[in-house]
Amino acid sequence: MRKIPVALVVLGLVTVGLTGCSLSSSSSADCSRTPVANPDVMKLIDVTGDTDSEPKVDVYTPLHASHLGYEDVVTGDGTAITSDDQLMVMDVSLFSGATGDPIVATAYDGDLSRVTSPSQWATNFPGFETALECATAGSRVAVALSPDDLGADVASSFQLAADDSVVAVLDVHKVYLASATGALQFNSGFGLPSVVRAPGGRPGITIPSGTPAPKDLVIQTLIKGDGEKVTGDQPVRVHYTGVVWGADEAFDTTWDGSGASVTLDGVVPGFAKALEGQTVGSQVMVVIPPSQGYGDEEKASIPANSTLVFVIDILGLDAEAPASDQG
Numbered sequence: 379m380r381k382i383p384v385a386l387v388v389l390g391l392v393t394v395g396l397t398g399c400s401l402s403s404s405s406s407a408d409c410s411r412t413p414v415a416n417p418d419v420m421k422l423i424d425v426t427g428d429t430d431s432e433p434k435v436d437v438y439t440p441l442h443a444s445h446l447g448y449e450d451v452v453t454g455d456g457t458a459i460t461s462d463d464q465l466m467v468m469d470v471s472l473f474s475g476a477t478g479d480p481i482v483a484t485a486y487d488g489d490l491s492r493v494t495s496p497s498q499w500a501t502n503f504p505g506f507e508t509a510l511e512c513a514t515a516g517s518r519v520a521v522a523l524s525p526d527d528l529g530a531d532v533a534s535s536f537q538l539a540a541d542d543s544v545v546a547v548l549d550v551h552k553v554y555l556a557s558a559t560g561a562l563q564f565n566s567g568f569g570l571p572s573v574v575r576a577p578g579g580r581p582g583i584t585i586p587s588g589t590p591a592p593k594d595l596v597i598q599t600l601i602k603g604d605g606e607k608v609t610g611d612q613p614v615r616v617h618y619t620g621v622v623w624g625a626d627e628a629f630d631t632t633w634d635g636s637g638a639s640v641t642l643d644g645v646v647p648g649f650a651k652a653l654e655g656q657t658v659g660s661q662v663m664v665v666i667p668p669s670q671g672y673g674d675e676e677k678a679s680i681p682a683n684s685t686l687v688f689v690i691d692i693l694g695l696d697a698e699a700p701a702s703d704q705g
Contacts, residue, residue, distance in 0.1 A: 603659015
């Protein structure tokens with residue numbers, strides 16, 4: 379089977395843009411999933427092999443799916459996909475519904491640094507969003523894609539007929555958290571910002587009116603996760619919202635996308651100290667005085683000598699790319 383990297387599958391075949399959110403914003407705990415959708419079609423597809431290598435797929439041909447079908451061939455016990463912007467690492471194999479022949483596959487080389495999201499894949503394969511909703515890390519999902527479940531130019535790029543169906547196998551190797559998950563922690567809030575959370579986890583920050591900013595660095599763990607510890611040896615995936623003390627609106631947030639990958643030596647000292655030693659799944663509030671922020675330097679909309687307030691959700695740790703992939 380011809381090999382191409384994930385980035386080429388997602389970005390190279392047709393023009394890419396992010397789709398709007400359609401997956402639910404529920405947590406893994408209350409995420410429910412039907413293990414088989416469109417069973418009459420899925421019984422015509424047999425998938426075998428280990429999830430860390432290309433699958434062997436037998437299709438009763440010609441297979442014509444009038445609407446999307448999927449089946450959990452293997453159900454993993456990891457984090458569930460609850461948002462279409464949630465980050466994940468996934469290998470994909472595609473097969474012709476007409477002939478059962480392989481079309482294309484990703485590398486299946488164990489590289490966990492190739493991070494994507496359902497919304498990126500859905501640009502070319504809209505049916506993937508539904509097939510991945512509430513799927514868990516470690517799962518293998520067989521998918522029958524109808525012509526309507528393919529992007530506008532995908533069929534022609536694969537030299538398929540306009541009414542051809544495609545069989546896909548999705549191997550979900552890793553899923554990052556969509557937001558902080560863990561135990562709420564008690565903190566003294568006197569004179570400090572208050573934090574509220576929307577149902578999807580997005581925080582709102584209220585700075586106490588008329589209260590002077592603390593002179594020293596303040597770090598509070600609001601939610602304590604039970605994941606891996608942040609040591610600085612690996613990049614950290616986070617969602618964050620940043621507010622200048624005394625301002626009404628955030629100067630920066632990642633919550634309109636899929637989060638950010640940061641290193642402890644690539645952020646201001648106060649931000650790094652807030653992350654170091656924390657665990658994946660935690661939410662941290664940090665109040666950063668100018669001496670551990672940008673000091674007397676003006677940064678875009680941040681005035682000089684500003685005290686900064688960040689609320690940071692720790693979503694996961696990034697794997698380093700293999701040496702041959704690093705530029």
